[in-house]
Amino acid sequence: MNESAMLYNYLLIGGVLFALGLIGFMVRRNMIVMFLCVEMMLQGISVSLVAWSRFHDDWGGQMLVLFIIAVAAAEAGIALALILMLFHQSGTLDMAFWQDLREEDQQAFVDHKVPEDDDRDRIWPTLTPAGIEPEVDPDEQLHRSKI
């Protein structure tokens, strides 16, 4: 096999993955999605590392990837716990909510216009209701609708 070609291709793909993750991190506002984007950047790095590992015929790269996976797992655990907590406090996953942490005299960022919800973007398939409709806790309802 052409090892240098292999390296070239892998590095290209790793770079694309990294860049996509970076774009996602900077553009998306959902905290969980942002976190996934970070994981994607890690994947880009991992791909490059494995390629380098093969190119240099050295285990080091693969070892590093192994540790990346382990650290990513730890990170995911902590980050998800934190996100969950933040969500408990604010009731939203929007990163922009936490811009309160800015300097005192800075202008707040305000969404001027939110595009309308597209039907085709509906995520959950609706089930046909069956049986008795469960009684909904009004507080719970109120709270959920804010999400």
Added chain:
Amino acid sequence: MTPLPLLVGQFDDLLRSPLCWGMMLGAASLWLLFSGRSHALRVMGKVLGGISLMMLAATLMMVGDWSSQIVFCFVAAVTVVGAGAAVTARSPVYTAIWFAVSLLGTAGLFLFQGAQFLGVATVVVYAGAIVVTFLFVLMLAQPEGHAPYDRISWATFAVPAALVGAAAVMAIVLTSLDSLRAVDETTPTPAIAGSSQHMAELGSHLFAYHLVAIEVVGTLLMVALVGAIAIVLQGRKSAAESTGGAAPLPGGRVVPGGGGLPGGTR
């Protein structure tokens, strides 16, 4: 020789290559997908993305014979498409799913490289565990609908900024990769890729040279586990205090009533 003309010359080469145009198209497609408000624009973005993928594929080098090149291209396409879809998907759930798809592609790439253990580990740990955890949290936090902040991305200026930034990253990567294109010869498969005792060698290397790191990582995982639990418990307690002693609901959720929460929920 001053550095600037050299750099300019490199970029000049770059601008003529399909790679560069592929990147630019990709950037355009992402821009459309992020900021596109209408369905038609999104479709257009997807089409552009496809074209850019094609162009990128055209720049890929032959890794060996055609069959392996096709396999590689397929796996790479799954990875990149999955990643692109994950980033642009409006719903976070879809993001997670597409990310899992991208991970599968990555695992394929690892296998293609002969890093069997990593491929399997990626599937098991990442796709199997981490992404599922993400999904779980997503479901927990956001069980219905999708939030306005998922529908809009950052304000219009931020998207190009991000794209330019990422494009610059890619440009640097590619610039440095350019020298690799010149080399085109068949070399023997490295030992670590062609070994029949892959797992054994990996294991012996891991525990021979990285024993301490392994222990540290194990400890780290343990600490992270305890820490995650502690954070959640602590957060629950402080939330309960800040809501004036509102009892946690049976489901483990705290009703964020009152004005004690930052920003409020109304």
Added chain:
Amino acid sequence: MTDLIPLSTCLVLIPALPLLAAIVVAAFGARLLKEKSHYVVIGAFAGSFLLSCLLLLHLTATHAASSEQGAEPTRGFAQVVPLWTWAHVDDAYELRSTDPATAPDVGPHDFHMDIALRADALTAMMLAMVTFVSTLVAIFAAGYMHGDRGYWRFFAYVALFVFSMTMLVSVTNFVLLFVFWEAVGVCSYLLIGFWYEKPPAAAAGMKAFLVNRVGDFGFALALFLIWSTYGTLNFHDTLADGTPEPAASVALNGIVSEVAAAEPSVDVVRGVLGVRRITANDYVGGTVALAICLLLLLGACGKSAQFPLHVWLPDAMEGPTPVSALIHAATMVTAGVYMVARCTPLFMASPEAQLTVACVGGFTALLAGLIALTQYDLKRVLAYSTVSQLGYMFMALGAGTFTGITAGMFHLFTHAFFKALLFLGAGSVMHAMGNVIDMRQFGGLRKRLPITHWTFFVGCLALAGVPPLAGFWSKDTIVAAVHERAHELAHEVEHREHPNDSGPGHHGGEPVHQGANGAIHHFAQDGAWTQDGTTLTSVAWYAEPETAHRSSLDALSKTQLARYASIYQFLYYVALVTAFLTAFYTFRAFYLTFYGEERIPPEAAGHAHESPPLMWVPLVVLSVCAVLAGLAFDQTYLRVDPTHSFAEFIAHAPSLAYGAVAATKVPYEFHLLVAGISSAIALSALLIATYLYLGDQREIRWLKSVFDFEMIARNLDVEAVARWSRVGWIEAIHRQASAAHLGWLTSLLGNVVLMIVLVVTTPFLLGRTLSPYNLSQRKFYLDEIYFLVVVLPLRTLGAVCYVVDRWVVDGIVNAIGRLPPRLGALMRPLQLGLVQFYALAMVLAMLILVAAKMIWAAS
């Protein structure tokens, strides 16, 4: 008994016991001893006193032995007990001198400082006096301070105080003297400010400390000057560096006995007050001597409260009364007198300095006596009387004759008894009166406080100098010494005019410069070298030189001599006037307190009764001493073989035993004329006081109003002038003039008249402020003058410094401090709170770095 405890052990134990008591009380007072603290301290003081008596016995025995064995009647004796070496610097100073007096000292000098104690007659006398008075004061304080919150603290301080004082009088070099000089100052600060919650007490402590700083500064300068002049700070002779010790029995620990010092082969460093130097009278004269002596005098003025540094002592009354007694009688103010007496050979080298000492003393005595006349605070009267008596002592020391110096020390000795007695008596009064000390608020206490009354009466008689009490003898000796000095100087002038006419008190003739070689009688000694335990001791027998010394008066011209004679004559009159004042104000205070109608302040409503025995027993003991001290130690009144056993005893101190001062020794005699005059004065003052304060009070009021210019001031007051404008006809004229539009004229006229009247009355108004009574009452405005001249400029300087510090220095610092926030404010807009923005910034920064790296690599 004297065999049981050797002299050196006594000497070490005397200061050690109070120190031990201080440590024990300080360590265990708060928890364990509490109200029993005084047992430790009184025990230690009593032990020290007994040991001091033992020391006296030792010394008298040695002196007696020397008199029997030696041919010479007067002999110096000093024993140095070195404990350990404190500091040693090789070749610290190279003395270069052209003065013949210091010619043998030229060369490199080590800075060698031993912790060493010294026993000689002067030290022994001071030790006995200090420990005796301290013991009685401590016993009194046990009653007086009973129930005070800081009971144990008080006794710890007192023990430390006594330790410092005993060390001060027994150290053997100037540096240690300075150390304990300061230690005494610190202890006095602690004790005067003992009730530190009371602002006046804290201020008084501060004042005492700060005023003493001025004196100590002079003292320190004097030490530097002594060091650079004589190349050593030791009192005694020490072996020169590198000289082999002549024999084990001769020198130990580098200290040379005089036997060895007499050997020409032995190379010694001559101590400042060492015998070799004193006998040879090798003291630098002229300006250097004057400078040293004046600086030493400044130090002594600070400690002994002489003008112009006397202001702290009356304020020190804010401390507990036993402390006042201690300071005034034993521990603090006597330090200056002791120091001047100890440095007599230095002072002998400079007649100008001696004259200054005498003048300072005389002036202080008179000034303090005048101030004391009108004070209403009983303790303050006593304080000024102390200042006045210390002035007497300085006057005596300044007389510069053997008689004068011994008289000063004798007055110090007797004064300790009756002043302690008076202060403790005042303390007893205060105790009964509920801490009220203003004599206007109480009176007629003789029925309530019979014992205090009688003992106080004895103290007053002694202070007033009524024969045959202690004060009479010592004060009489001083007055006689000053008188004799004036007489002697006048005689000297006469002698120079008629050289053939010689008589007593003649010090002229050829100056005899005499070296150490061969002039000293070797004195056989047996068992003088002792070794007890680990303490090695060195004993020195000093023999007196045969030949006369050159007199320091030779340097003076005839006109100078004549001027000196007239000044000393004037001082003699000052002393007599002061004696009158002393007797007057003493009995004024006595009558105001104990006679007249009985008045008791409301503070003392329930407990105006005699003090407990713990307090009156020391009073009785002291009053016995005050009666007998003079008779017992001054036997000049004897018809046959008049002697002065006190002077005879301290004459054995090397400083007084040899050299110029010893040469001025004359046979003891009782000056009937001087004694008659001074007792007549004392009695007349007593009678006048009795008449004024026990008789009709109208006379004194009338006298007071005359002295105050009251009549004149009343009619020439500004307010009186202002009242004239309301006189009917003046007002009418003014109204008429106003109607004719000439109101401005009358106003102008009125103002001119007012101005004239003001100018005329100003001297009278000033005179009212500066009337004799007011001057005395307000202490001659000395405190106010000091405030204006010293305190105010310093405060202004402080204020200026504050302003500079607050606005300039702090301003710069604050400006520098404000710079980073300003710079930070520039970056603040970057803190948007948007996480993605931060990520973007990171990416961009990373890109810049990578791009830079690439450009770098490409080039």
